[in-house]
Amino acid sequence: MLVYTARRLAVAIPVLLAASVLVFLMVDLSGDPLADLRLQQPPPSEEVMAAAEARYYLDRSTPERYWLWMTGIGGNGDIGLLQGEFGPSVRGGAFDIGEQLASSITVTLRLVTAAIIAALGLAILSGVVSAMRQYSKLDYTLTFIGFLALAMPTFWLGALIKEGGLWFNQTTGTGFFYTIGANSARVSNMTNWEYFLDSAGHLVLPTVTLMLTSFASWSRYQRTSMLEVLNSDYVRLARAKGVPNRVVVRRHALRTALIPLVTVATIGVVGIIEGVVITETIFQWRGLGYFFIEAVKTNDAFAVMSWLMLSGTLVVLASLVADILYGVLDPRIRYE
Amino acid sequence: MQIRKKMLGAAAVGVSAVLALGACSPPQDEGNGGGGENSVTWIVNQPGGGWNHNSNEGGSVYVIQMLHGVLPVPGFWSPEGQWEWNTDLIVNTPELIEGDQVSWEYQINPDANWSDGEPISAEDFIWQWKMTSGDDEICAEGCNSRGSTLGSLIESVEGSDDGKTVTVTLKEDAQFPGWFTFGADGLYPAHVAVAEGIDLDTADGMLESSHFFNDAPLTISGAEYVFDGTPALDGRTVKVANEEYWGDTPDIGEIILEVNTEEGSWVPALTNGEVQGAAPASWSDDVITQLEGLENVEFGVDSGGSWEHLDVNMNNEALQDEALRHAIFNAIDVQNIADRTYGEKFPDITPRTNHVFSTSSEFHQDTITEHGHGAGDADAALELLEEAGYELNGDTLELDGEAVPALRLRYTAGHVAREIISELIQADLSEIGITAEIETTDDLGGTLAEADYDLMLFGWSTTPDFYGSPHQYWHSESGSNFGGLDVEEVDTLVDRTMNSSTPEESAEHANEAAALVAEQAYVLPIVDTPAFYFYDTSFIDGVTDNNAQSRRALWNQHEWTAVN
Numbered sequence: 005m006l007v008y009t010a011r012r013l014a015v016a017i018p019v020l021l022a023a024s025v026l027v028f029l030m031v032d033l034s035g036d037p038l039a040d041l042r043l044q045q046p047p048p049s050e051e052v053m054a055a056a057e058a059r060y061y062l063d064r065s066t067p068e069r070y071w072l073w074m075t076g077i078g079g080n081g082d083i084g085l086l087q088g089e090f091g092p093s094v095r096g097g098a099f100d101i102g103e104q105l106a107s108s109i110t111v112t113l114r115l116v117t118a119a120i121i122a123a124l125g126l127a128i129l130s131g132v133v134s135a136m137r138q139y140s141k142l143d144y145t146l147t148f149i150g151f152l153a154l155a156m157p158t159f160w161l162g163a164l165i166k167e168g169g170l171w172f173n174q175t176t177g178t179g180f181f182y183t184i185g186a187n188s189a190r191v192s193n194m195t196n197w198e199y200f201l202d203s204a205g206h207l208v209l210p211t212v213t214l215m216l217t218s219f220a221s222w223s224r225y226q227r228t229s230m231l232e233v234l235n236s237d238y239v240r241l242a243r244a245k246g247v248p249n250r251v252v253v254r255r256h257a258l259r260t261a262l263i264p265l266v267t268v269a270t271i272g273v274v275g276i277i278e279g280v281v282i283t284e285t286i287f288q289w290r291g292l293g294y295f296f297i298e299a300v301k302t303n304d305a306f307a308v309m310s311w312l313m314l315s316g317t318l319v320v321l322a323s324l325v326a327d328i329l330y331g332v333l334d335p336r337i338r339y340e
Numbered sequence: 341m342q343i344r345k346k347m348l349g350a351a352a353v354g355v356s357a358v359l360a361l362g363a364c365s366p367p368q369d370e371g372n373g374g375g376g377e378n379s380v381t382w383i384v385n386q387p388g389g390g391w392n393h394n395s396n397e398g399g400s401v402y403v404i405q406m407l408h409g410v411l412p413v414p415g416f417w418s419p420e421g422q423w424e425w426n427t428d429l430i431v432n433t434p435e436l437i438e439g440d441q442v443s444w445e446y447q448i449n450p451d452a453n454w455s456d457g458e459p460i461s462a463e464d465f466i467w468q469w470k471m472t473s474g475d476d477e478i479c480a481e482g483c484n485s486r487g488s489t490l491g492s493l494i495e496s497v498e499g500s501d502d503g504k505t506v507t508v509t510l511k512e513d514a515q516f517p518g519w520f521t522f523g524a525d526g527l528y529p530a531h532v533a534v535a536e537g538i539d540l541d542t543a544d545g546m547l548e549s550s551h552f553f554n555d556a557p558l559t560i561s562g563a564e565y566v567f568d569g570t571p572a573l574d575g576r577t578v579k580v581a582n583e584e585y586w587g588d589t590p591d592i593g594e595i596i597l598e599v600n601t602e603e604g605s606w607v608p609a610l611t612n613g614e615v616q617g618a619a620p621a622s623w624s625d626d627v628i629t630q631l632e633g634l635e636n637v638e639f640g641v642d643s644g645g646s647w648e649h650l651d652v653n654m655n656n657e658a659l660q661d662e663a664l665r666h667a668i669f670n671a672i673d674v675q676n677i678a679d680r681t682y683g684e685k686f687p688d689i690t691p692r693t694n695h696v697f698s699t700s701s702e703f704h705q706d707t708i709t710e711h712g713h714g715a716g717d718a719d720a721a722l723e724l725l726e727e728a729g730y731e732l733n734g735d736t737l738e739l740d741g742e743a744v745p746a747l748r749l750r751y752t753a754g755h756v757a758r759e760i761i762s763e764l765i766q767a768d769l770s771e772i773g774i775t776a777e778i779e780t781t782d783d784l785g786g787t788l789a790e791a792d793y794d795l796m797l798f799g800w801s802t803t804p805d806f807y808g809s810p811h812q813y814w815h816s817e818s819g820s821n822f823g824g825l826d827v828e829e830v831d832t833l834v835d836r837t838m839n840s841s842t843p844e845e846s847a848e849h850a851n852e853a854a855a856l857v858a859e860q861a862y863v864l865p866i867v868d869t870p871a872f873y874f875y876d877t878s879f880i881d882g883v884t885d886n887n888a889q890s891r892r893a894l895w896n897q898h899e900w901t902a903v904n
Binding site for chain 2: 034035036038039040041042048049051052055056094095096097098099104163166167170173174179181182183184185189190192285286287288290294297298302
């Protein structure tokens with residue numbers, strides 16, 4: 005297993021290197037990071053423009069900029085991915101790309117973790133029930149809900165869920181659900197319990213939005229997998245031996261049927277992190293999605309490249325983890 | 341298998357514990373205390389870029405709104421566009437002192453101190469001048485400053501009476517009608533930079549101080565509010581009443597500015613009590629529709645601080661013919677454009693008829709209508725063209741038997757109003773046989789700088805401080821005269837606009853220049869982009885919008901009162 009993991013990691017290095025070249029070239033060709041500065045009224049002087057070009061390394065050639073971005077050698081100490089420096093932001097020194105990425109990840113992880121836990125739980129429950137009651141009204145109902153959630157665009161789903169939260173607040177005269185932000189402003193004055201309630205109130209609506217999109221596809225996987233196992237020989241044998249149905253389902257069928265979902269979900273986590281862009285925009289969470297949107301809007305080239313490289317790294321890591329998990333969970337798979 | 345289970349279980353418990361701890365421990369901020377009493381949350385619709393509003397990154401309306409109430413200001417524009425002095429800070433009424441060189445004097449309130457106890461003094465004015473001087477010998481690399489015409493005209497700023505009297509002197513022969521706007525976006529505490537060991541008497545030191553104030557928010561205040569905790573340019577800024585302020589204490593003890601870029605979330609958040617108002621920098625029919633009919637919500641719509649216009653590229657061979665330019669401007673129906681873009685939610689909108697002044701300005705003169713520009717009169721346009729030797733052959737306009745080449749009409753991708761305007765212009769021009777090919781650009785700055793267009797649709801922002809604008813728009817040596825107008829008389833007039841002694845004299849020259857530009861059919865003003873604001877009347881009272889200032893409705897936040 006260790007050899008396999010090391011081999012996969014070694015393969016990941018050239019993949020990430022190729023990704024870095026592509027990311028750099030695409031972002032580099034996509035526009036002028038100083039476009040807003042050039043448009044200022046009154047226009048900046050030539051000295052200011054020259055200083056800005058030097059600050060953001062725009063006075064260097066493209067290959068030189070790539071080298072700087074990767075290694076930081078020859079830079080001003082604010083650039084070099086391999087040194088943990090993400091480059092200067094066109095939004096000024098107050099915006100440290102590394103720090104912002106770190107705080108964004110923390111916010112997004114909270115949302116994504118809650119959504120994954122909820123989506124997995126619901127997908128397993130719905131998939132198993134659908135499989136056990138195949139072609140029943142319940143199966144059709146759950147299938148319909150799954151496809152509905154799958155077909156509905158996230159921005160529309162988010163808006164509907166937000167309206168639902170508002171309706172609940174207005175009907176009950178409470179303010180439990182919040183529609184913007186991850187927390188209220190004045191949290192430092194709150195007790196732990198108040199803070200917990202505040203966090204939960206902010207978390208529910210975006211979590212439900214994010215959860216529903218993943219739940220839909222995962223529940224279909226779970227249903228198919230469960231059906232396959234329920235119709236397998238060893239389950240039929242267990243039933244023929246008189247093992248109670250509850251035990252057959254819980255101990256024998258479900259465990260095996262969960263294996264494909266675990267790997268699908270591992271890869272799906274990356275999809276959720278990328279899909280969080282829309283949800284975070286709707287609910288104004290300052291996570292990775294918001295980070296990316298703002299970076300694009302402000303032509304912040306190094307910030308966009310950092311986000312893309314982080315996404316690329318997550319994809320590579322997630323596929324590695326999925327393969328390893330498959331080997332761990334399925335005794336039939338052994339890596340040499 | 342048993343070990344695996346235990347490991348998985350431990351991992352699950354660990355993840356849960358981390359999440360639970362993260363969710364249950366409120367972060368403790370070392371702030372300036374206060375808050376909680378009469379708190380108002382206000383939306384800022386874009387993030388800021390730096391804490392120094394003079395800098396290229398920080399020079400935005402959003403940063404000025406965040407800093408408002410923390411930085412002391414000598415004066416401000418009223419909603420009616422009249423200049424008013426801040427009598428809390430300046431105890432005299434500054435007036436121009438005529439002499440060999442123009443100068444004026446501020447007398448600072450002796451009680452006016454920063455919240456750390458240091459006096460607000462001439463040093464703070466001196467820093468502001470050096471920052472905006474644009475002189476590399478005073479501040480290296482132009483201080484990374486977004487520049488200021490007034491700053492570049494100042495020869496010296498000197499202090500006397502322990503720094504409580506400030507004398508500003510312009511360079512020899514220099515005049516500037518907007519002299520009173522010096523420091524209007526706010527003064528910074530120079531002593532804080534000095535305490536950091538920065539030498540403000542050197543050009544490099546000044547540049548260092550520019551970055552210093554840009555990179556971190558102020559922890560002290562020289563006005564009614566002070567930042568609490570760590571404000572975030574792209575998140576949340578909390579301002580609480582400054583207990584050390586020498587003037588009246590504001591009724592609203594806490595103002596929270598929440599950056600919120602998603603306009604679809606504003607009204608739900610308003611009705612849910614999460615925010616109490618906003619004065620967005622961008623227009624939205626959808627938001628206004630949502631606001632209509634809401635109880636306890638007041639909203640207003642008026643002409644905003646920017647205007648849309650169509651520019652001609654004078655380097656285009658076909659467009660060098662003045663008759664063709666006039667015909668194009670005659671054929672475009674600006675009232676129709678106004679109605680179809682903003683008219684539904686702002687029925688009072690009218691075409692803009694001056695390049696420098698909006699209709700509501702005391703200096704406004706209609707320089708457009710007499711030329712028939714914007715009238716949408718295809719017959720008049722064709723008549724002009726026929727007189728100049730053009731001929732409409734079917735659907736094609738021809739000159740000497742050759743079709744007039746198609747014109748590239750460009751605008752910023754994703755700008756909904758400009759998309760509509762472009763299509764309407766395209767339709768209007770087709771009536772006189774001119775083909776307009778609509779192209780978008782993702783790089784407005786680059787497209788303008790390279791004059792990579794035949795007709796360009798974009799906007800300029802405007803303030804009552806108009807003195808430098810005509811020079812910037814039309815002077816033959818201006819970097820923002822993108823279409824390449826080169827008329828000596830215009831150059832002279834825009835120079836005079838900037839070098840007049842009074843706003844009235846300056847406006848006279850600006851209007852003369854605008855009339856000449858209209859004669860040249862160089863720029864067709866279209867409309868003042870409208871702006872709107874809204875607030876929850878069950879929370880606050882006393883809110884009025886102010887389109888003459890970047891601060892918009894926040895301009896009088898210290899005068900707002902809490903309801904109940």
